[in-house]
Amino acid sequence: MVAFVISRLLQALPVLLVVALISFALFTFVGDPVAAMLSQDASAADRENLVRLLGLDQPWYVQFWKFISNAVQGEFGLSYRLSRPVSSLIAERAPATLELAFCAAAMTLCIGVPLGIFTGIYKDSWISRLLLTVSLVGVSLPIFVLGMLLILVFAVQLGWLPSFGRGETVQIGWWSSGLLTASGLKALILPAITLAVFQLTLITRLVRAEMLEVLRTDYIKFARARGLSNRSINFGHALKNTLVPVITIAGLQLGGIIAFAIVTETVFQWPGMGFLFIQSVGAADIPVMAAYLLLISLVFVVINLAVDLLYYAVDPRLRAQR
Amino acid sequence: MLLEVKDLRVEFPTRRGVLTALNGVSFSIAPGEVLGVVGESGAGKSMTGAAIIGLLEPPGRIAGGEILLEGRRIDNLPLAEMRKIRGKRIGAIFQDPLTTLNPLYTIGRQLVETMQAHLPLSDAEARQRAIGWLEQVGIPAAAQRIDAYPHQFSGGMRQRVVIALALCAEPQLIVADEPTTALDVSIQAQIIALLKRLAREQRTAIMLVTHDMGVIAETADRVAVMYAGRIIEIGPVRQVVRHAQHPYTAGLMASIPPLDRKVERLAQIDGSMPRLNAIPPGCPFSPRCPHVFERCRVSRPELMPAGATDAACWLHDQPGASA
Numbered sequence: 001m002v003a004f005v006i007s008r009l010l011q012a013l014p015v016l017l018v019v020a021l022i023s024f025a026l027f028t029f030v031g032d033p034v035a036a037m038l039s040q041d042a043s044a045a046d047r048e049n050l051v052r053l054l055g056l057d058q059p060w061y062v063q064f065w066k067f068i069s070n071a072v073q074g075e076f077g078l079s080y081r082l083s084r085p086v087s088s089l090i091a092e093r094a095p096a097t098l099e100l101a102f103c104a105a106a107m108t109l110c111i112g113v114p115l116g117i118f119t120g121i122y123k124d125s126w127i128s129r130l131l132l133t134v135s136l137v138g139v140s141l142p143i144f145v146l147g148m149l150l151i152l153v154f155a156v157q158l159g160w161l162p163s164f165g166r167g168e169t170v171q172i173g174w175w176s177s178g179l180l181t182a183s184g185l186k187a188l189i190l191p192a193i194t195l196a197v198f199q200l201t202l203i204t205r206l207v208r209a210e211m212l213e214v215l216r217t218d219y220i221k222f223a224r225a226r227g228l229s230n231r232s233i234n235f236g237h238a239l240k241n242t243l244v245p246v247i248t249i250a251g252l253q254l255g256g257i258i259a260f261a262i263v264t265e266t267v268f269q270w271p272g273m274g275f276l277f278i279q280s281v282g283a284a285d286i287p288v289m290a291a292y293l294l295l296i297s298l299v300f301v302v303i304n305l306a307v308d309l310l311y312y313a314v315d316p317r318l319r320a321q322r
Numbered sequence: 323m324l325l326e327v328k329d330l331r332v333e334f335p336t337r338r339g340v341l342t343a344l345n346g347v348s349f350s351i352a353p354g355e356v357l358g359v360v361g362e363s364g365a366g367k368s369m370t371g372a373a374i375i376g377l378l379e380p381p382g383r384i385a386g387g388e389i390l391l392e393g394r395r396i397d398n399l400p401l402a403e404m405r406k407i408r409g410k411r412i413g414a415i416f417q418d419p420l421t422t423l424n425p426l427y428t429i430g431r432q433l434v435e436t437m438q439a440h441l442p443l444s445d446a447e448a449r450q451r452a453i454g455w456l457e458q459v460g461i462p463a464a465a466q467r468i469d470a471y472p473h474q475f476s477g478g479m480r481q482r483v484v485i486a487l488a489l490c491a492e493p494q495l496i497v498a499d500e501p502t503t504a505l506d507v508s509i510q511a512q513i514i515a516l517l518k519r520l521a522r523e524q525r526t527a528i529m530l531v532t533h534d535m536g537v538i539a540e541t542a543d544r545v546a547v548m549y550a551g552r553i554i555e556i557g558p559v560r561q562v563v564r565h566a567q568h569p570y571t572a573g574l575m576a577s578i579p580p581l582d583r584k585v586e587r588l589a590q591i592d593g594s595m596p597r598l599n600a601i602p603p604g605c606p607f608s609p610r611c612p613h614v615f616e617r618c619r620v621s622r623p624e625l626m627p628a629g630a631t632d633a634a635c636w637l638h639d640q641p642g643a644s645a
C-alpha cells in the first residue's frame with residue numbers, strides 16, 4: 001500500500017518536471033524580466049549587476065535547478081505586476097477558488113450521478129429522454145455564455161443575486177471563507193452553477209452510458225436469473241461496477257473544475273486564482289503564471305493519486321495484483 | 323410434468339419487420355429428467371432457455387404459446403412474481419464462467435444473497451450453507467475460499483461456483499446453456515459429471531443445451547433437436563442417437579465419431595441453416611434434405627410419431643415409413 005503510493009508519486013515526478021520546465025521556459029522566452037525591473041534610465045552596468053543578481057548569467061540548468069528548489073519551498077519570487085511575493089498572492093486567492101470548485105463539484109456529483117443512474121435504469125422513459133436532451137444543451141453551451149445568461153436573468157433582470165465578487169468573507173486563520181455569510185453564499189450561487197453545469201451534464205451522460213453497459217453484462221443477467229431484487233441489482237451489483245470508470249472521470253473533472261474556474265472567475269470577477277492568472281497573463285506577470293501552472297499540475301497529480309487509491313478500494317482485482 | 327412448453331413463439335420486432343425466432347416449440351420435462359437440446363448455431367436453443375426463465379432480451383418477446391411450471395403458467399407473470407421463480411424454482415447456468423460472476427463481490431456474498439433472496443436464513447446460517455455448497459461442488463478449502471473474489475479462481479472452479487449459485491436455492495429445474503463450451507476440454511467432463519450428480523441428488527431436472535453429442539449421449543434422458551426456431555425431433559436419447567428419424571438428425575448423428583471420442587462441433591451437412599427472415603415455406607430443412615419430395619416444399623410438417631421418437635418430417639406421415 002505505502003509502496004503503491006510511493007511508486008505513484010514517483011511516476012508523477014516526470015510530469016511535474018516537464019511542467020516545471022515549461023514554467024521555467026516562460027521566464028526565458030516570454031518578456032524580459034531585467035527590462036521589466038529596471039527603470040528607463042538604468043546604465044549598462046546596472047543591467048549587468050541585476051543580471052548577475054538574478055543569476056541570469058548562469059547556464060540554464062543551474063537556473064532551472066534553482067527554480068525548482070525554490071518552487072519546492074513555495075518560493076516563486078515577486079509578482080512583476082504587484083511587487084508582492086507570489087506565494088502570498090496565491091495563498092490569498094486560493095480559498096476563493098477552492099470554495100467555488102468544491103461547491104461546483106458537490107453539485108456535479110450529488111445531481112449528476114443520480115441523474116445518470118436514473119436515466120440508465122429507465123432508459124426508455126420520457127423523463128430520461130427529456131433529461132438527455134437538456135443535458136445535450138448543457139454539454140454544448142460555452143461556459144461564458146451560460147455565465148452571462150445567468151447574470152442577465154438573475155442579477156440584472158430579477159436582481160436576486162449579485163453579478164460579481166464574493167460578498168462578505170470571514171477570516172479563519174489565513175483562510176477567508178464566503179460560506180459563512182449570507183451575502184457570501186448568495187454570491188457563490190451563480191458562479192457555482194455556471195461552473196457545475198458542463199461537468200454535471202457530462203457526468204450524467206457518462207454514468208448513464210456506463211450503467212447501460214454494465215446492465216448488459218452477463219453477471220447482471222445472471223443476477224437476474226438468480227432472482228435477486230431489482231434494487232439490489234441496480235444499486236448494488238450494477239452501480240458498484242459503474243463506479244470504477246466514473247471515479248476516473250470524476251477525478252479528472254474535479255481537476256477540470258479547478259482549471260475551468262479561470263473562465264467562470266473572469267465572468268463573475270471572482271477573486272480566485274483563475275482570475276489572478278488571467279490578470280497576470282494580461283500583464284505578462286511570469287512569476288504568477290509559472291506558480292499557477294505548477295500548482296494546477298500538482299492538483300492534477302494529487303487527484304490522480306486519490307483516484308488510484310479509490311480504485312484500489314473498489315476493485316479487488318487491482319488489490320490482488322499488488 | 324414439471325415443465326411444459328406449449329406452442330411457444332418468440333418474436334423480435336426489427337426495422338425490417340418481425341423476426342420469428344421460435345415457432346411452435348413444444349416439449350416437456352419431467353421432475354429429475356435431463357433433457358438435452360442440440361442444434362446448429364442460431365437454431366434457437368438459448369432463446370428457448372431465456373424464454374423459460376423469463377429473461378428474453380428486449381425487444382424479443384413471447385408472442386404466443388404457454389410455459390407451465392407444475393401446471394401453472396409462468397410466461398405471463400408480473401415481474402415480482404417471476405423473480406420468486408428465478409433462482410428458487412428454475413435456476414440457470416450460463417456459458418462463460420469468466421463473465422457470469424460479479425467481479426466486485428466475493429463468491430460467498432453472491433451465494434448468501436442468492437439464498438437469502440429466496441429462503442428465510444440468517445446471515446450465519448446462509449454463510450454456513452454457502453460453505454456447504456462450495457464443498458459440494460468440490461472447491462477445496464471452502465471455508466477459507468468463501469471470501470475470495472471470482473478472479474482468484476480458475477475457469478473450471480468458477481463454473482463450479484456458478485453451479486453452486488444455480489443450485490443453492492434448491493430449484494426444481496436448471497437451464498444450463500452450454501455450461502462447458504468455454505472451459506478447457508480436460509475439465510468439461512468433470513463439470514458435466516458434477517452437474518449430473520448434484521442434479522440427481524437434489525432431484526433437479528436439467529435442460530442441457532450443448533453442441534457436444536458425447537455429453538448428450540452420456541448425460542441426457544431425452545434429446546430435443548432444434549432447427550431454424552423449431553424442434554424437429556425429440557425422443558429418448560438412445561433412439562435419437564442410434565435411430566434418428568429426421569433426416570437432419572440422421573445427418574448430425576452420422577457426423578459423430580464413435581462415442582468414446584469427443585466431438586467438438588456438430589454437423590457436416592451440406593448447406594447452412596436458413597436465416598430467420600428467409601425460412602422456406604414447407605419444411606425448413608427441405609433445401610438441404612437428401613430425401614426431399616413434392617409435399618415438403620409446400621406444406622410444413624409438425625412433430626409426428628416416428629419410430630420411437632417424434633419427428634417433424636413428411637416421411638413419417640404414412641404408417642410404416644422411415645428415413
Ligand SMILES: Nc1ncnc2c1ncn2[C@@H]1O[C@H](COP(=O)(O)OP(=O)(O)OP(=O)(O)O)[C@@H](O)[C@H]1O
Binds near residue numbers: 361362364366369381
Ligand atoms: N436481438 C435479436 N434480434 C433479432 N434476432 C435475434 C436477436 N437475438 C437472437 N436473434 C436470433 O435468434 C436466433 C436464435 O438464437 P439463439 O441464441 O437461441 O441460438 P442458439 O441456438 O443458442 O445458437 P448458439 O449455438 O450459437 O448459441 C438466431 O437466429 C439469432 O440470430
Ligand code: SF4
Binds near residue numbers: 568569608618
Ligand atoms: S419433410 Fe421432407 S424435406 Fe423435410 S426433412 Fe422430411 S423429407 Fe426432408
Ligand SMILES: [Mg+2]
Binds near residue numbers: 367369
Ligand atoms: Mg446459444
